[in-house]
Amino acid sequence: MNTPAGNSLGALDDEEMLLVLQQSLTKKRVLIVDRHSPARDSLRLMLGALGVTAVHGAGSSAEVIRQVKGNRFDIILSDFVLDDGRDGQQLLEELRHAHLIPLATVYMIITSERSYTNVVALAELSPDDYLIKPFTSEQLQARLVRSIYKKHVLRKIYEQIERGELHEAIAACDRVIQQQPMYQYDALRFKGELLHQLxxxxxxxxxxxxxxxGRIAPWAKMGLATALRDRNALDEAEQLAEQVLQEAPDFLSTYDFLASVHEAQGKLKEAQTVLQRAADVSPHxxxxxxxxxxxAARNKDLLAAEKAYSKVIARSKGSSLRTVDDFANLSRVLVERGDVEASRKVTAEMKRELRGDKQAELAALVSESLCLEAEGAPEKAKQLVDHALSLQGEVEAESHSKGRGVSQRLAIDLAHACYATGKPADAEKIMRQVAAENHEDTHLIGHITDVFAKTGRPDAGKALLEQVGREIVELNNKGVMAARAGDFEGSVHLLMQAADQVPNLQFLVNAAKAIYTLMDQKGWSPTLAERAFDYLQRAQRKDRKSPKVVSARQLYVTVAKKYGIETTL
Known part of the structure; x- marks a missing residue:
């Protein structure tokens, strides 16, 4: 964790370098985030005294989102306590999750909070630094200059990552390691993550x-544990993660990792326990x-699931991280617990907050149909399911046009409602499509399995999932075999058909890579390039960090560069 305000610059004692950095600071564009206007004005004056004049202010999280979408800020100074009970940590989470700020942006949190929970939360989400009130302009300048210098040293790494040129980013890491020993561990951390992505x-x-x-570093132990997990050395990965928790119990991402290992081992109760421990320490x-x-829902611990989903809705109020799924998850659990009225209240809140969203409208129909079915009113429930099925096509069309995915959990809930109201054919059609598109997503497959169990069809569910798995392999093999036989055009045709029919992550990646491979040999085709880019974007929405997606992205960058085409990711 970074040290509090007032420490020296360490390696930045050279007066000439310090002068250059101070001059650089005057050219930076700064965003001050504080719900109190006088506090923003005070910090603006402090920055003005340092020669910083391009200063913007935001009094709410929503205003921050609006401003960062329209401007590129070099520095964001955010108070810890923000509007509507939200905080600077949540804001940082949202900005990073949505890729709204570049890696080069300095993000610093200002806080008077000294409690253990808040400090842990700040460390977990890794702002570049934090300042404890009160502080002087000299302390602010020193901390900003140090952060700017570090960003300067690592800037080539950031630039290559943002261009999608990961091999070049690794080369940039090596240069920092050789030339800037003070920041070698920052570069090594990036290098390890990039190699893992590839x-x-x-x-x-x-x-x-x-x-x-050379040193005890929790992040390095966790990187090693991740590598062990990826080559299926689950027991070794588990032991290493447990060791990290003993040595650094505040390194909260370890809990998430350990939970994922427990899930892979089939130990869901242990996974829930580990996640709950982390959530108790850092509830934000x-x-x-x-x-x-x-x-918890998969473990049938419905009370714990209700509590967690309620916190998600409460904490994401006014945030772009809030989704229809959050409301649907809570509504579903409440119905299972027999609290139909509470479920209806959640649905009503969703309809108010997401007015005009067709997915929310669909979710409301599905939720109410399950409520009616639970109350013993099957005919009324059936009418709502009929309406939901007719709306589903509109939802899919709208989602595709807006470049966002259809909620797969919502689709499974719709299938559940179909089974509950005597529409097994409609339900099976939905389940087949969701299973095919998400066969690598253990959470969604678990949700499908649960619905089959709840509706008295466990064997049918197992058979469906096995059949879908076989069909996916057969469909994929046709295109792959064509490529191996040297028929690249035929391979592209077959793999595009597969991706259009079943847009799961593997098929989307295969289709994109096949097109880029063909263009690498035959020349750039704007029409094919557009199709490939669409496949790549859809794969990224499913899992941007998947090595398969990263590999396709790298091929895109390489081929585009060969033909002088500007890349956009």
């Missing part, structure tokens, strides 16, 4: 072992609360 697990493992030879992390709810 699927070069063995090389990533070597980087983390190199770090651990929305993503983790959502995971707690998911695992």
């Amino acid at each position: 699927g070069q697990t063995g090389e990533a493992e070597a980087v983390y072992r190199r770090v651990l030879e 992390n929305t993503v983790r609360q959502r995971l707690v709810g998911d695992v």
Whole structure:
């Protein structure tokens, strides 16, 4: 964790370098985030005294989102306590999750909070620094200059990552390691993560072992544990993660990792326990609360699931991180608990907050149909399901036009409602499509399995999932075999058909890579390039960090560069 305000610049004692950095500071564009106008004005005056004049202010999280979408800020200074009970940590989470600020932006949190929970939360989400009130303009300048210098040293790494040129980013890491020993561990951390993204697990493992030879670093141990998990050494990965928790119990991402290992081992209760421990220490992390709810629901611990999903909704109020699924998850659990009225209240809140959203409208129909079915009113429930099925096509069309995915959980809930109201054919059609498109997503497959169990069809569910798995392999093999036989055009045609029919992550990646491989040999085709880019974007929405997606993105960058085409990711 960074040290409090007032420490020296350490390696930045050279007066000439300090002068250059101070001059650089005057040219930076700054965004001050504070709900109190006088506080923003005070900090603006302090920055003005340092020669910083391009200063903007925002009094709410919504205003921050609006401003960062329209401007590129070099520095964001955010108070910890924001509007509507939200905080600077949540804001940072949202900005990073949505890729709204570049890696080069300095994000600093200002706080008077000294409690253990808040400090842990800040460390977990890794702002560049934090300032404890009160502080002087000299202390502010020193901390900003130090952060700017670090960003300057690492800037080439950031630039290559943002261009999608990960091999070049690794080369930039190597240059920092050789030329800037003070920041070698920052560069090694990036290098390990980049190698892991590229699927070069063995090389990533070597980087983390190199770090651990020189220092005790929780992030390096966790990088090593991730590499072990990826080559299915689950017991070793579990032991290493447990070791990290003993040595650094505040390194909260370890809990998430350990939970994922327990899930892979089939130990769902242990996974829930680990996630709950982390959520208790850092209750502000929305993503983790959502995971707690998911695992608790699968464990039939409905009270814990209700509590976690309720926190997600409360914490994400007014945030772009809030989704229809959050409301649907809570509504579903409440119905299972027999609290139909509470479920209806959640649905009413969703309709108010997401007015005009067709997915929310569909979710409301599905939720109410399940409520009616639970109350013993099957005919009324059936009418709503009929309406929901007719709306589903509109939802899919709208989602595609807006470049966002249809809620797969909502689709499963619709299938559940179909089974509950005597529409097994409609339900099976939906289940087949969701299973095919998400066969690698253990949470969604678990949700499908639960619905089959709830509706008295466990064997049918198992048979459906096995059949879908076989069909996916057969469909994929046709295109792959054509490519191996040297028929690249035929392979592209077959793989595009597969991706259009079943847009799961693997098929989308295969189709994109096949097109880029063909263009690499035959020349750039704007029409094919547009199709490939669409496949790549849809794969990224499913899992941007998947090594398969990263590999396709790298091929896109390489081929586009060959033909002088500007890349956009």
